[in-house]
Amino acid sequence: MSEEEIIKGCQNGKQKCQKLVYDQHSKLVMGIALRFAKNENDAYDIFQDAFLKVFLYIQNFKFLGSFEGWVRKIAVTTAISWYRKQVADRKNGLEVELVDDYPEVSIDDSIDISMDELLLLVNELPDGYRMVFNLFAIDGYKHEEIAEMLNISEGTSRSQYFKAKHTLQKKIMEKYKINAI
Amino acid sequence: MKEVGQYFKEHFNHFDPEIPSDMWNKMKNDQSLQKFNRLQSVKRVLLYGVAPMATIAILIGILVFNSKHEPTPTQVVSVVLKEENQQSKQPIQPANTIQSADKIEKGSSVTSSKPQEILPPQNNVTIANQNSTSKETGHTNTNTTIELPKTQAVVTPKSDNKNAYSTVQQKEIPKTKPENTTLRETQDNVNDVNPKNTSTNPDPDKMLFIPTGFTPNNDGHNDQFFVTADWEVCEFEIIIFQRGGGIVFKTKDINLGWDGTFNGTELPQGAYAYMITYKNSLGDSKRVKGTINLIR
Numbered sequence: 001m002s003e004e005e006i007i008k009g010c011q012n013g014k015q016k017c018q019k020l021v022y023d024q025h026s027k028l029v030m031g032i033a034l035r036f037a038k039n040e041n042d043a044y045d046i047f048q049d050a051f052l053k054v055f056l057y058i059q060n061f062k063f064l065g066s067f068e069g070w071v072r073k074i075a076v077t078t079a080i081s082w083y084r085k086q087v088a089d090r091k092n093g094l095e096v097e098l099v100d101d102y103p104e105v106s107i108d109d110s111i112d113i114s115m116d117e118l119l120l121l122v123n124e125l126p127d128g129y130r131m132v133f134n135l136f137a138i139d140g141y142k143h144e145e146i147a148e149m150l151n152i153s154e155g156t157s158r159s160q161y162f163k164a165k166h167t168l169q170k171k172i173m174e175k176y177k178i179n180a181i
Numbered sequence: 182m183k184e185v186g187q188y189f190k191e192h193f194n195h196f197d198p199e200i201p202s203d204m205w206n207k208m209k210n211d212q213s214l215q216k217f218n219r220l221q222s223v224k225r226v227l228l229y230g231v232a233p234m235a236t237i238a239i240l241i242g243i244l245v246f247n248s249k250h251e252p253t254p255t256q257v258v259s260v261v262l263k264e265e266n267q268q269s270k271q272p273i274q275p276a277n278t279i280q281s282a283d284k285i286e287k288g289s290s291v292t293s294s295k296p297q298e299i300l301p302p303q304n305n306v307t308i309a310n311q312n313s314t315s316k317e318t319g320h321t322n323t324n325t326t327i328e329l330p331k332t333q334a335v336v337t338p339k340s341d342n343k344n345a346y347s348t349v350q351q352k353e354i355p356k357t358k359p360e361n362t363t364l365r366e367t368q369d370n371v372n373d374v375n376p377k378n379t380s381t382n383p384d385p386d387k388m389l390f391i392p393t394g395f396t397p398n399n400d401g402h403n404d405q406f407f408v409t410a411d412w413e414v415c416e417f418e419i420i421i422f423q424r425g426g427g428i429v430f431k432t433k434d435i436n437l438g439w440d441g442t443f444n445g446t447e448l449p450q451g452a453y454a455y456m457i458t459y460k461n462s463l464g465d466s467k468r469v470k471g472t473i474n475l476i477r
Binding site: 034105122133136169 | 207218225
């Protein structure tokens with residue numbers, strides 16, 4: 001079955017086709033969910049939520065762009081909206097800092113950090129940092145896009161990104177510098 | 182050394198997360214998803230199952246209907262006629278009229294009766310009764326309608342189907358009949374397409390209005406030879422001949438007029454014979470012959 005046939009099957013509510021889509025894209029969606037979530041449980045919730053959205057909104061997919069891109073977008077927006085829900089009742093100050101140029105934050109790339117460790121590092125970031133860091137560094141969104149998606153200012157996005165990087169660097173240093181010596 | 186963002190991006194590009202095996206089972210039983218799937222399958226059944234079946238059924242129905250009632254397009258029994266049927270308890274074969282004809286008739290009969298007395302609705306019943314009684318008097322052709330007294334209920338014989346029209350149009354004043362023919366003569370050169378003007382004629386034999394002349398000089402008046410019908414005509418065909426017998430014009434479309442040309446050349450002034458075949462409102466084949474004067 002071609003991708004188009006599978007998608008059309010999903011649009012007609014065929015569970016067989018939904019399973020095929022699930023098998024094809026579950027790693028992608030899970031990757032996004034794990035990165036954006038605070039812990040595994042949240043990630044699984046986001047994952048399910050995102051897939052349900054894919055299946056329920058597949059009617060709206062008009063075969064204009066790549067299906068994978070469409071799924072990715074849904075996963076990211078689901079993660080963000082899920083995060084927004086979580087943040088709504090918590091006071092998470094996304095403070096604005098008007099700094100234009102942030103110094104580069106680098107680490108020694110010779111250190112070998114396992115995937116699980118890296119994921120944990122990202123998960124441990126505060127909600128705001130984590131969102132911006134994921135969106136900018138890994139998903140490749142621009143600051144102005146992130147600002148719109150998260151309903152924050154562009155400056156906030158930049159400063160959050162810088163702080164996220166800084167936090168990560170510090171943590172890696174703490175953990176591995178000592179080990180490396 | 183590497184920029185932190187870059188470092189993470191490179192690593193996460195090869196991110197290969199594990200997916201718990203029970204995830205799919207949890208998800209596929211989600212209520213909203215199941216509801217969606219049910220809805221979509223119902224839609225699918227409707228779209229690919231019921232809709233084509235219904236279309237086919239309707240098509241077959243139309244075909245069967247048409248083949249049964251060939252050649253008349255639609256059977257319309259006017260309300261008046263129905264009442265009469267009930268009253269006389271003698272099933273009369275309903276007149277085959279065309280829908281539009283029915284409307285026109287109604288409209289025109291109302292307009293034509295305006296100057297005269299307008300019949301109250303109860304008259305239908307009395308008329309019907311009279312009709313059933315007059316039936317026994319036997320067959321009289323439609324022309325007798327004219328001689329009938331000017332009473333409100335003009336009794337028209339209905340021993341055959343032709344009278345379907347006369348009964349519907351009984352409010353018509355008898356005068357219109359003779360007037361109609363003179364009217365036609367005066368209207369000879371008027372290509373009036375409006376069927377209302379001629380629709381007062383209830384006689385299915387005289388459904389067509391054929392002008393006797395036309396002037397194809399592009400002055401906007403009578404540039405084409407049109408045959409107009411009181412109502413929709415079935416299987417209409419007109420053939421126009423030259424004096425020598427050659428066909429100069431032939432069409433099956435009543436709305437097509439002849440502009441006095443043959444193969445692009447203007448034909449000379451003179452009389453041209455025409456032959457019109459059509460089916461009248463009762464479904465009988467009719468043939469009308471005559472001449473048309475081309476005046477330049």
